[in-house]
Amino acid sequence: MTRLAGSSKLLRAMNESALLELLLERGSLTRGELRELTGLSKPTVSDVLRRLTAAGLAVQVGQTSGGRGPNAEIYAANPAAGHAAAISIRETADTPRAMISTALCDLTGAVVAQAEASVDFGTEAGPAEVVATAVERLCREADIVPGQVQQVEIGLPGSYDPASRTIRHIDVPGWGRRGLIDDLAKRLDTTVTVENDVNLAAIAERSRGIAGDCDSFALVWFGEGLGLAIDLGGALIRGARGGAGEIGYIPVGLDQDARRTDLQDLLGGSAVLALASQHGLTDAATAASALASAAEAAVTSNADGANGTTGEAAGGRAAFLGALAARIAWALAGIAAIVDPALIVLGGELARAGGPLLADRVSAALRTISPLDTTIAVTGVSGDPVLLGALDSALRAVRNTLLTNLKNEVRAA
Amino acid sequence: MTRLAGSSKLLRAMNESALLELLLERGSLTRGELRELTGLSKPTVSDVLRRLTAAGLAVQVGQTSGGRGPNAEIYAANPAAGHAAAISIRETADTPRAMISTALCDLTGAVVAQAEASVDFGTEAGPAEVVATAVERLCREADIVPGQVQQVEIGLPGSYDPASRTIRHIDVPGWGRRGLIDDLAKRLDTTVTVENDVNLAAIAERSRGIAGDCDSFALVWFGEGLGLAIDLGGALIRGARGGAGEIGYIPVGLDQDARRTDLQDLLGGSAVLALASQHGLTDAATAASALASAAEAAVTSNADGANGTTGEAAGGRAAFLGALAARIAWALAGIAAIVDPALIVLGGELARAGGPLLADRVSAALRTISPLDTTIAVTGVSGDPVLLGALDSALRAVRNTLLTNLKNEVRAA
DNA sequence: CAAATAGAAAGTAAGACTGACTTACAATTC
DNA sequence: GAATTGTAAGTCAGTCTTACTTTCTATTTG
Structure with a gap:
């Protein structure tokens, strides 16, 4: 990691990023709590929060009460600022069909849509089409448009080789096709990643297990x-x-x-x-x-x-x-x-x-x-560890994108 | 890693740190090169360099020549701003004696003193005394005082357990004593670390192999x-x-x-x-x-x-x-x-x-x-991989300390 | 018991401070 | 003469300090 250098714009981006990260991690915080956690001054915390709110990244979610003095405003990351989708493809032992479990969550991690189905990838439309349709269905259920889903993470028994743009070691029919993930990404116009199912289960084991x-x-x-x-x-x-x-x-x-x-x-x-x-x-x-x-x-x-x-x-x-x-x-x-x-x-x-x-x-x-x-x-882990791990992983990616985007806007400006 | 927040002081520390890191990595650079690498403006690079030079962390080492216009000044990290010592303890197959190889390098990584000896830790003074004496000898040879050595790294066949403050799995007599490393650190008044010899050989394999x-x-x-x-x-x-x-x-x-x-x-x-x-x-x-x-x-x-x-x-x-x-x-x-x-x-x-x-x-x-x-x-790797790896590792630690110290002075100020 | 008052905390406004940037310029070398 | 290095002067952005208003609770007082 090269240490970065910059001017006051970098500072602003860093502070915005730090505050948003805290809001994402802790759920909701008052200005005073943010001030303590970051070491920034009261006016600066107010400024940064104003900018985050204006950008649609943070929202005021309530007020404290009971304490002495005026009630402090409570802020949180805007749940609608990003969504992450998870897809789990699972071979079934008894039939040639595969199970496809899907879930969609908002930026806070709350699951807003979920579905499960059995698919025969051999006879039905190609995997890209099946996954795209599933994501679109999730979006309808959650009442958002597919463009609001920044990341789709697919968990399956196999591994993705970015060099050859293919999924390796997979037995589900149709999934071995070269360029499949690129097509899907183009079709949905988002980032699509593929991860080994056991790795995703490990992610779930750390976050929920x-x-x-x-x-x-x-x-x-x-x-x-x-x-x-x-x-x-x-x-x-x-x-x-x-x-x-x-x-x-x-x-x-x-x-x-x-x-x-x-x-x-x-x-x-x-x-x-x-x-x-x-x-x-x-x-x-x-x-x-x-x-x-x-x-x-x-x-x-x-x-x-x-x-x-x-x-x-x-x-x-x-x-x-x-x-x-x-x-x-x-x-x-x-x-x-x-x-x-x-x-x-x-x-x-x-x-x-x-x-x-x-x-x-x-x-x-x-x-x-x-x-x-x-x-x-x-x-x-209770529940489907692969699906939950994929959700966690996708959500982390979405959050990271938001946080680093704040920094990268320094160059654009 | 929590993203950090701060004010202009943080910015200054970051820029100083970034420039010093570049000087350490690349050896020597002109202001113009630093400007390109960091994206900072000409006056800022001059300012930061002035501060680094005043702090004794950077020095002007020469001038370019042959180009059009005035000759640019070339800066480098100050070799005397830090030293790292490496000690390798090796069992010998044929005798009950152990080999102790030692080396000392300056902040640029140039080896300024080196020695090798055979020691019987069973009969001679304790390991702490032997190592301390060896370090002092290196310092005399290099014409510095032991206080200028910020880090001593010891490589040996075994591993250090920080919880029990002892070295584990080692057969060399005397080295298993509890608190040995603490005593040595106190005696030399520096940071002393212990690392497994094979791990150090791996470090050398990456940096020189x-x-x-x-x-x-x-x-x-x-x-x-x-x-x-x-x-x-x-x-x-x-x-x-x-x-x-x-x-x-x-x-x-x-x-x-x-x-x-x-x-x-x-x-x-x-x-x-x-x-x-x-x-x-x-x-x-x-x-x-x-x-x-x-x-x-x-x-x-x-x-x-x-x-x-x-x-x-x-x-x-x-x-x-x-x-x-x-x-x-x-x-x-x-x-x-x-x-x-x-x-x-x-x-x-x-x-x-x-x-x-x-x-x-x-x-x-x-x-x-x-x-x-x-x-x-x-x-x-040609030469003693354990000793070279220990030197690389110790040097990295010294450099890191310098770089992070620059940042931590933000709080002190 | 109710009203007044003191105290504490939240948030804002104004101005100072710090550090980097832009522009302009003198000096140097081919 | 042209290009390049380095500096000087002034501007700009962002945060900080200080002081103030507002708001709510707790305590005191009639």
Whole structure:
């Protein structure tokens, strides 16, 4: 970062930016509070607020009462000064159709419209058209025009390569087309960004989940595929080619067999399902449901001994839980040794099914193989973490744009 | 980062800071160049330079000539405005003594004193005393007083835990004492910092080695122990407890044997030496010398067929090289999958012995097990990377202190 | 109990201060 | 002579200090 130089115009822009940022962060503040927080004088705070209000960026939202002296005016960022849209594309296990969840929020973060639908991208109109229509529907519901949406963030299982202008590693039909995002951006006339779904879930984990006050944490995602997001002080590691967190490819075992195995073969959804049936849980349709029944059995047997279930089946369930925890711990040991996060969060269907019990077992297993006693926890986000993370990320981008625009107007003037 | 607000005093501090930073970065500049780089007006640049010169932070170092018009004055940061010292503590393999390398540089980064010695910390005075004496000797040599050294950075195989005020994971006698660094800081009356040696080598790799223009890179260090440093855009990952990069503990193999193996058992110095003797290289004293002879043999046999050495021995050497490369690639695959660095640098004695040949073999082996084609290279730092990295790091700290001090004087005034 | 009054805080107005900018100009070198 | 460096003088923008008005609460007083 080069330190910047400038004249009084820069100063004005900086002060406007600082005040707006405070309003965005804290919600609403009086002039006096702003004066204390910034160190600026009373007249200056009034001036800057006047300019922000005139520009439509701030509004007066009320007055204090009860205190001595006149009631202070309360200001807040203008909710209508910007909007952010989030789109989550999710493959479904049972059908060839994909789920598309969408949400729209204003500058304060309040969700003003939301929708969910099932789409077959193979037969219907192209992805750009589907997303554009969804955004337009959100706008109608929120009674704004699409031009007021400054940012659309799309979360999906894959990663965007800006060099080739394509989405990589995605299985949903139609989404691999080159230039798709450019077309969408042109169609909607806004900024459109694409982000890996696990990364977005990590953003939600920090802003709404269990990782709020961690310096750093890693989110390991257990779906059909295996995912990892690493958050260092709020910044995600994406990697040189967007490949950071592709831990499914980590080799396991040193080529003893002709067949090479990797982490995906050990902890992918079907691998876990296979592990469950090895332990006698043959009736589960998904890995998550197998784990849920195993976890339930473990809790029940703890509570009042073997009741109803045969000892053999209960033993199999406990062994399944233990074997799964050992495998997970083995994967976490590498992550812990390389980046040493303060916390590792387990996410995805499987982790939710396992609950705190799984976290405990994994934690115990990890302590036997790693000298770092990293905290292990299950995701604390309620709701769709990918959609919420996309909303947070888009909102942050919109706010940042507003704040830096204030500074850049220095040059234009 | 909270955006800051302020008045004209802040502006002045910012402009002073911006100009000084440019002088530090570019070495020397004329007023005209400063005007172009900052966008400030001619009188302002003159004013700011006058203030910096009066404060002893900048000096006029010459004049241009040959151009049309009067010769422009050339300014530079004042070399005497700050000094940084670096200390590298290195265990030696053959004796119980440790090596202590020291260097001192001025604000421009020019090394003004340097020394190296062998010390037995077990019998001689405590580490604090040894380091303090070494710094004082450097100061005498450079003809400055110790008070002019704003920062002393110590690099060693271990990590500093600020919470307990102790150095962790260090084998050199005396260095594990609690409060050692505080005592040293008090004794020298400067800031003293401790950093892991591999992290410092990574800093040197970026500033003087092969990783200068990478977005991100990982440095894997092959000594008796195994080390890893990860640099993301110039910032090192240290981990929540300073444990990032302790890859020796990564478990290998899923408990097939009763004995659990980890990466240290596979790639530590003695493990590599054992691997070499398995392949018939029984006469080497260290892993590095075994690899050097294997690499030399490979190059020679490439050049003009088997000459002198028996086919059997040559085959053993080639097989050793291949087996080692496979093991290294296996370790790198995990790192690549988790952080996806643009480049992985191999460092330490072993990597230097292996040279580009080793890098090629590792690269080829990695491509068979990882979908990311991460570039692999051998360290490009000549000289002692730990000492040079410590010098760079200390110098950066000194410069940063100067720059931020300029800003903080706003409050004092 | 009601009215008057003191006190405190919010916000504004006026003028001072600081720092950078623009314009103009002297000096220097090819 | 032309271009360039550096300075001097005066202007401009933005914030600060000080003083004042207004508004509301709490306390005192009849």
